[in-house]
Amino acid sequence: MKNLTIGLFGFGVVGEGIYQVLKDKPGLKTTVKKVCIRDINKDRNAPAHIFTDQPAELLFDPDINVIVELIDDAEAALPIVKAAMEQGKSVVSANKKMIAENHAELIELQQTFDISFLYEAAVCGSIPIIRNLEEYFDNDLLNYVCGIVNGSTNYILSKMQTEHLDYQVALEEAQKNGFAESDPTLDVEGIDAAFKLSIIALHAFGELVNPYQIPREGISQLQTEDIESATALEKKVKLIARAQHHDGELELSIKPELVGDDCILSEVNNEYNGVLLGSSLADEQFLYGKGAGRYPTASAVLSDISALRYGYRYEYRKFNRVNSVPSLVSIP
Numbered sequence: 457m458k459n460l461t462i463g464l465f466g467f468g469v470v471g472e473g474i475y476q477v478l479k480d481k482p483g484l485k486t487t488v489k490k491v492c493i494r495d496i497n498k499d500r501n502a503p504a505h506i507f508t509d510q511p512a513e514l515l516f517d518p519d520i521n522v523i524v525e526l527i528d529d530a531e532a533a534l535p536i537v538k539a540a541m542e543q544g545k546s547v548v549s550a551n552k553k554m555i556a557e558n559h560a561e562l563i564e565l566q567q568t569f570d571i572s573f574l575y576e577a578a579v580c581g582s583i584p585i586i587r588n589l590e591e592y593f594d595n596d597l598l599n600y601v602c603g604i605v606n607g608s609t610n611y612i613l614s615k616m617q618t619e620h621l622d623y624q625v626a627l628e629e630a631q632k633n634g635f636a637e638s639d640p641t642l643d644v645e646g647i648d649a650a651f652k653l654s655i656i657a658l659h660a661f662g663e664l665v666n667p668y669q670i671p672r673e674g675i676s677q678l679q680t681e682d683i684e685s686a687t688a689l690e691k692k693v694k695l696i697a698r699a700q701h702h703d704g705e706l707e708l709s710i711k712p713e714l715v716g717d718d719c720i721l722s723e724v725n726n727e728y729n730g731v732l733l734g735s736s737l738a739d740e741q742f743l744y745g746k747g748a749g750r751y752p753t754a755s756a757v758l759s760d761i762s763a764l765r766y767g768y769r770y771e772y773r774k775f776n777r778v779n780s781v782p783s784l785v786s787i788p
């Protein structure tokens with residue numbers, strides 16, 4: 457088992473949670489040496505000497521072997537993650553936008569610099585979906601992955617349907633609870649779900665998909681009457697992300713759908729996420745858990761950090777199979 461010395465970028469709700477857990481659990485043999493933040497003068501619940509606003513102090517520190525990137529800005533995160541990999545440091549990130557927009561380049565960098573790049577927290581919060589797709593479903597038996605992958609929209613829809621809350625009030629509650637993105641348009645227009653679905657498509661089916669090309673419809677246009685009509689039909693309205701093989705083609709979509717009580721997704725409420733996995737032999741399986749919020753996200757980040765202690769990395773076997781060009785055999 458490796459000892460891990462972490463350089464942490466970001467000290468928001470998740471970053472601070474990770475710092476406190478690692479400090480209280482010396483048995484994990486993982487210490488946070490330095491934390492890089494934007495505003496060095498803000499009061500924090502940790503000793504002042506660990507904070508810096510200079511990324512280089514973490515990126516070029518030879519003692520630091522892992523960078524945990526938890527900042528709320530995909531554009532700022534990318535150069536940090538790339539520099540960390542170039543310095544031979546493993547990286548844990550929860551930044552779905554940065555990953556979905558730059559997946560091909562990030563896969564190449566981790567192979568070139570022979571490091572691990574883990575991001576379980578980027579998709580469905582606490583649900584271990586990526587590692588399941590990588591390890592358990594490391595075969596060609598999966599036919600579809602579909603479900604609820606955004607906690608904020610599910611929270612809004614649940615509150616509108618069960619408590620008759622107004623859309624705007626429900627959205628404000630989702631923001632107050634720390635479920636929504638700083639720009640909630642990403643949630644309500646299904647863009648966040650598209651980032652997650654493109655990451656799922658790579659690990660489930662080996663296909664690199666541009667998240668902005670996924671056909672997408674959000675929930676901002678839904679009217680109270682739509683919700684009431686669904687209730688009259690004894691159905692729930694859910695924002696469903698779908699990746700499905702059809703005639704050899706992978707079809708992807710994000711859109712609100714009516715879900716009846718014959719489908720377990722109708723039981724997934726509030727900030728919970730739920731994912732159905734359809735496979736040729738096992739038929740259908742279901743993963744369920746909290747998809748947003750401080751502790752669920754921190755739990756997935758922590759799981760990635762623990763996995764680094766035994767050198768775990770994603771192998772992208774399906775992607776490598778889909779993209780491998782058979783080498784020409786020369787005939788003597």
Ligand code: HSE
Binds near residue numbers: 605608635643648
């Ligand atoms: N805004 C995201 C959501 C956070 O609501 O699902 C977790 O990725």
